[in-house]
Amino acid sequence: MNLNVQNNALRSLLNADGRTLENFKFFPGDKLGLTVDEVCSAAALAVQAALADGLVDTAPHSGLQQSQL
Amino acid sequence: MLRNLVEVFQDRVTLPIEVTEIRTAIQTIGFQDRIILSARTLDTEVLRGTFYQWTERATLYGEPQLVTLVIYPENINICWQRLICAKEMVHVCDQQIAKTVDIEAIVKLAEKLLGPSKAEATDVTDVMALVDKLAQFQALDLLFPKAARAVAKLKLADNSKTLLEIAEWAKIPQQYVELALTDQWETISARFLSMHD
Numbered sequence: 001m002n003l004n005v006q007n008n009a010l011r012s013l014l015n016a017d018g019r020t021l022e023n024f025k026f027f028p029g030d031k032l033g034l035t036v037d038e039v040c041s042a043a044a045l046a047v048q049a050a051l052a053d054g055l056v057d058t059a060p061h062s063g064l065q066q067s068q069l
Numbered sequence: 070m071l072r073n074l075v076e077v078f079q080d081r082v083t084l085p086i087e088v089t090e091i092r093t094a095i096q097t098i099g100f101q102d103r104i105i106l107s108a109r110t111l112d113t114e115v116l117r118g119t120f121y122q123w124t125e126r127a128t129l130y131g132e133p134q135l136v137t138l139v140i141y142p143e144n145i146n147i148c149w150q151r152l153i154c155a156k157e158m159v160h161v162c163d164q165q166i167a168k169t170v171d172i173e174a175i176v177k178l179a180e181k182l183l184g185p186s187k188a189e190a191t192d193v194t195d196v197m198a199l200v201d202k203l204a205q206f207q208a209l210d211l212l213f214p215k216a217a218r219a220v221a222k223l224k225l226a227d228n229s230k231t232l233l234e235i236a237e238w239a240k241i242p243q244q245y246v247e248l249a250l251t252d253q254w255e256t257i258s259a260r261f262l263s264m265h266d
Contacts, residue, residue, distance in 0.1 A: 011172035019123040022135065023168040024175050025160050025201055027153060028182055031114035036179040042116040046140045050107040055138065059089045059106040060150040062240045066083040069220050069230060069238050 007037070010044040013051075071162040071207060071265040073098050078214040085240035088154040091211050100161050102134040106154055108143035117142060117149075120157040137161060148242045155208035160201075162265060166193060167200040203261055209249050210258055213239045218249055225250065 014021045028039050050056075077094040078086055092104045111117065119140040124133040139157040141150050169175045174194070181198035213221075217239065224230035235250075236243040248254060 007172055007176055010175065014121065014123070014172070018125050019136075020125070020133075021121075021123055021170055023120070023122040023160060023163055023170065025120040025157065025163075025169065025204075026116060026179070027118035027156065027205075028179070029112065029114040029117055034115060034183055036176055036183060038115050039179050039183065040176065042112060043119050046109050046111060046116065046119055047121055047138065049109060050105075050138055050140055053107075055105045056107065057105050058108040058143075059092070060108065060141065060147060060154060061089070062085040062087060062147060062151065064085055064240060066085065067238070068082055069084070069217075069224055069235065 007040050010040050010047075013044055013047055017051075070098075070100060070164075071159065072262055074100075074162060075207075075210045075214070075262060078211055080216045081214050082216050082220050084213070084217055084238050085151070086212055086214070088151050088158075091155055091158055095158060095161055100135075101137055104137045104139065104158065104161070107138060107140050108150075109140050110144050111140070111142040113142050113145055117145075118153040118157050120160045122161070148236070148240055151212060152205075152208055152241055152245065155211050156204045159204040159207045159211070163200060164265065167197050169197060203264070206248075206257075207261055209241070209245055210262070212241050213246065213249050215255075215258075218254070221246070222250055 014024060026039060026043050028034060074094055088106065092106065095101050095104065121138045122135065124135055126133050139154055141153045141157070169178055177194045178197045178201065181194050182201060221230070221235045225232070225235065232243055232246055236246040239246060
């Protein structure tokens with residue numbers, strides 16, 4: 001297992017600012033030859049951006065009225 | 070834990086079930102203090118979603134709060150956005166053995182998810198990888214619950230609705246509707262659920 005720069009960025013991010021990591025999962029994409037570094041790097045960037053924006057909630061909505069089939 | 074959550078929705082025949090309803094149910098049952106669903110532009114060939122759960126204290130001696138951040142791609146269609154959010158929220162119900170609590174475990178899990186699948190399971194990371202893949206299917210029980218599936222099967226059988234119309238009603242990708250309406254699904258779903266008990 002190779003803990004490189006991307007992984008270390010994720011490591012320092014997940015336990016920073018009073019946060020204690022409890023669980024972390026990701027849903028990788030389907031790119032051919034996708035590497036662990038690419039996924040960790042993308043996850044670190046996404047988490048960092050969400051934290052920097054103040055953890056704003058933007059839940060998706062279907063835009064549909066609930067109905068029977 | 071997951072069974073309690075699935076039971077909240079299992080009798081629903083009015084769809085779509087909103088992702089925010091699932092979040093409210095999780096919080097009402099008491100699994101979690103705060104869940105943030107954050108839309109970001111993601112390269113979905115690399116990353117389709119992230120689940121990050123942590124504890125924090127508002128004050129030095131305050132009660133720890135359990136917080137979850139789910140990041141999903143805003144640049145894909147709403148059916149996939151909903152499925153990814155539900156799949157990631159299923160991880161709130163992860164049992165201790167399936168949790169990744171340090172970077173070494175996260176990297177090992179990624180290696181398992183991205184690497185070639187092997188018949189033999191040799192360590193706890195295999196369990197984590199299995200749980201992670203199962204979460205996709207377990208999300209179906211939340212967005213397309215049992216009672217709704219029963220109604221859909223009847224409508225499909227009498228040709229009054231098509232798979233496409235049912236997918237649009239449930240607002241999930243059509244291939245998942247197809248899977249959930251197979252004869253084997255109810256047995257598979259029950260077995261998946263019992264793995265969480």
